[in-house]
Amino acid sequence: MQTVVTAKLKLNTTPEQFKALRTTQLAYRDSLNYVSQYAFEHGKMSNAVRLQDATYEEIRLRFHLPSQMACSVPRQVGASYKTLWTKVKNNAVHRKEGKTKKRYKGLDKAPTFISPTLTYQYKKDYTFKKEQQVSILTLEGRVIVPYTGYNKHVALIQRGAEIGASKLWYDKPKKQFYLLVSLAIETADPTPETHKQVAGVDVGMRYLAVTATMQGDCTFHSGKQIVPKANHYARLRKRLQKKGTRSATRRLVAISGRERRLKQNTNHVVSKRIVLQHPQSLIGLEHLTDIRERTKRRKGKNAKQRKANRTFSKWSFAELHSMIAYKALLHRSMAIKVDANYTSQACPKCGHTCKENRPNKGLLFVCQNCQYTLHADLVGARNIAMRTLLLRQDWRGTGLLSVRAFCVGR
Structure with missing residues (x-):
């Protein structure tokens, strides 16, 4: 491979x-x-x-x-x-x-x-x-x-x-x-015998990535310091482009690529930490195809609507996924895509799924059926881990993965 x-x-x-x-x-x-x-x-x-x-x-x-x-x-x-x-x-x-x-x-x-x-x-x-x-x-x-x-x-x-x-x-x-x-x-071809452990990775803006395993281990990779800095570069670039003077253009050339390099370096660091924490594992990633179209805000006043849609487009999650994928192969692991629907609304304990499980769409998850309470991003990571485990069981039983392996080299 x-x-x-x-x-x-x-x-x-x-x-x-x-x-x-x-x-x-x-x-x-x-x-x-x-x-x-x-x-x-x-x-x-x-x-x-x-x-x-x-x-x-x-x-x-x-x-x-x-x-x-x-x-x-x-x-x-x-x-x-x-x-x-x-x-x-x-x-x-x-x-x-x-x-x-x-x-x-x-x-x-x-x-x-x-x-x-x-x-x-x-x-x-x-x-x-x-x-x-x-x-x-x-x-x-x-x-x-x-x-x-x-x-x-x-x-x-x-x-x-x-x-x-x-x-x-x-x-x-x-x-x-x-x-x-x-x-x-x-790299060595992956098999169910060599990839016995599973992990789930949930991506977001408050926390760039949250990982969870079936043994209860979890890790939070915060974007508290990085995301505001990236947003600052984006606002600065917008002001300079709007000004349009020669000095503004020189300043644009001087700072060009800073926002992009900051995000790329952060994604490299986060992906490396995730892969090193889960050697010889099957790492589940959300299938984020058309995620921006699905999460696009279509109601509300135009200014607020545009601002909300910009917020969802701030970070390059596909780049983070691709980095996790190729680094995983280099460290004898493998990343695959799993269904991302309702991962943050489904209770990992009883399976009850509804929007009310996320009060005010905040960071707290409270199941309306069994009152199970946990950090919402961690709930998403655990649900992804469980779906990854089901795919591994199918892989072991049939000899084939039921989803396409999400890796750069294939």
């Missing part, structure tokens, strides 16, 4: 190498926008083969991209158009079913590629050399650049990991290039 991780390598470039990489990045971005405009003008085409046949020569001639890069551009644009077509079709279905009145406008004009991040194919556009050096293709030929990175990732690159495609990413505030390399790592 393979698990895919991303190694972030810092490239220590000379001024000449920096200029060559930056020029290549910008040419790649311009070629993406050219192909995107062509696809839009020819029926919003998403077929990568047809796009390549029609634009390959022009890409080589106008933007001077090497052959492999010129092949990567139509594939990337085609994939973007396929994603947009999927959203258009899903939106049409949802409008027909009455789930939404808004029409998706992603294909009303040609998608514009703003980020200069470009894709490299391993052994074609880039290769690794000895003494922590990497050979990278540019418009002016190959450059050999020394790199540094996380010691474990560097060791995987040098010994045994299957190396895939990479992305050349430019950190504009720091004026620094990074190479994001995809690494496939072999």
Whole structure:
């Protein structure tokens, strides 16, 4: 079984190498926008083969991209158009079913590629050399650049990991290039015999994650200090964008990514703690597909309604789930999805389910049938743990998991 991780390598470039990489990045971005405009003008085409046949020569001639890069551009644009077509079709279905009145406008004009991040194919556009050096293709030929990175990732690159495609990413505030390399790592196949323990993880805003086991153990990962700080960065960015002056724009560049990095780092820390607390376990995660649409507030005054909906969109729970999933595989555990319906309203003792079990939708859970009282988030985590246990029992009896394993490497 393979698990895919991303190694972030810092490239220590000379001024000449920096200029060559930056020029290549910008040419790649311009070629993406050219192909995107062509696809839009020819029926919003998403077929990568047809796009390549029609634009390959022009890409080589106008933007001077090497052959492999010129092949990567139509594939990337085609994939973007396929994603947009999927959203258009899903939106049409949802409008027909009455789930939404808004029409998706992603294909009303040609998608514009703003980020200069470009894709490299391993052994074609880039290769690794000895003494922590990497050979990278540019418009002016190959450059050999020394790199540094996380010691474990560097060791995987040098010994045994299957190396895939990479992305050349430019950190504009720091004026620094990074190479994001995809690494496939072999992990042991999970079985019911190796995963005897189960744990449930409930995510939320007051507590980013609450874990519970069938033995009564529980852990609370609070967002009390982190969430207000992330919200502060969001408000600051909004004020600066509204001001629109040159000094405000410079300030936006300086603080760009702080909110995103804060959330990402917090999710990394929380996911690592959860996985290390539950080795060789089956970790249950809520199935949160369309959670924002299901929890969207549709009643009330417009200002309050928008504010409530923004509150539910503050944290990237899908990112936290994906981090738990791939870290679990690296530590001989596995994360799976379970049904998230009524996990915070169902009594884990008697099974009685109703909205009144959560008085004023607060943190206290009081069962209206048996008067069982507990922290509401812990109730959600225990219900998820019990549903995970049922799936493990089915797995042991039938040899098959009745839900798809939620892991990055599959």
